[in-house]
Amino acid sequence: RKEVEQDPGPFNVPEGATVAFNCTYSNSASQSFFWYRQDCRKEPKLLMSVYSSGNEDGRFTAQLNRASQYISLLIRDSKLSDSATYLCVVNDGQGAQKLVFGQGTRLTINP
Amino acid sequence: NAGVTQTPKFQVLKTGQSMTLQCAQDMNHEYMSWYRQDPGMGLRLIHYSVGAGITDQGEVPNGYNVSRSTTEDFPLRLLSAAPSQTSVYFCASSYGAGLDSPLHFGNGTRLTVT
Numbered sequence: 001r002k003e004v005e006q007d008p009g010p011f012n013v014p015e016g017a018t019v020a021f022n023c024t025y026s027n028s029a030s031q032s033f034f035w036y037r038q039d040c041r042k043e044p045k046l047l048m049s050v051y052s053s054g055n056e057d058g059r060f061t062a063q064l065n066r067a068s069q070y071i072s073l074l075i076r077d078s079k080l081s082d083s084a085t086y087l088c089v090v091n092d093g094q095g096a097q098k099l100v101f102g103q104g105t106r107l108t109i110n111p
Numbered sequence: 112n113a114g115v116t117q118t119p120k121f122q123v124l125k126t127g128q129s130m131t132l133q134c135a136q137d138m139n140h141e142y143m144s145w146y147r148q149d150p151g152m153g154l155r156l157i158h159y160s161v162g163a164g165i166t167d168q169g170e171v172p173n174g175y176n177v178s179r180s181t182t183e184d185f186p187l188r189l190l191s192a193a194p195s196q197t198s199v200y201f202c203a204s205s206y207g208a209g210l211d212s213p214l215h216f217g218n219g220t221r222l223t224v225t
Contacts, residue, residue, distance in 0.1 A: 032209055043201055043216035099214065103153040
């Protein structure tokens, strides 16, 4: 079983739609959770950290469920510019910043 | 503000050749790391460093060496290139560990080994 699993997609949704991604992780000792965004042939960039109580940043909402070991990302009112690959990232629980990346979910927003 | 700078952007090597991928950051970050990204595999950690003089292995360290003589620089050495090392390599740095210390990535190096 992979440490971090994501549905690779691709997800194709119309502009203005709401889309949700889930990600599961296997290490119950993991303490830090992130969503990164990666545009085609570019480096990953932080979208948002995921806090235990859940957090929101504009149209983006992230949730953490420790009991079931998954995190989610919700994008509301999607824009064309949201087209990218979304990477679920989890630390390995050993203290240092050893992050484990999911393979990414590819999202395309259609006009 | 340069952030994380990687060189070169592209490189073609022949099997058996060696080379060094350079990485420098100007944010005074203690933590630096190298990842490789292959299709369908996500990013995989090669080596990382939590400070000058300290390095450790990640998930896929074989065939690569690193050193951290200064806070700013973290070069990655390919000892004897193999076609399996064809990949996109990303260097990253962060202030520390935890939710408030996200990784900052360089632009990447696209390496092809023939």
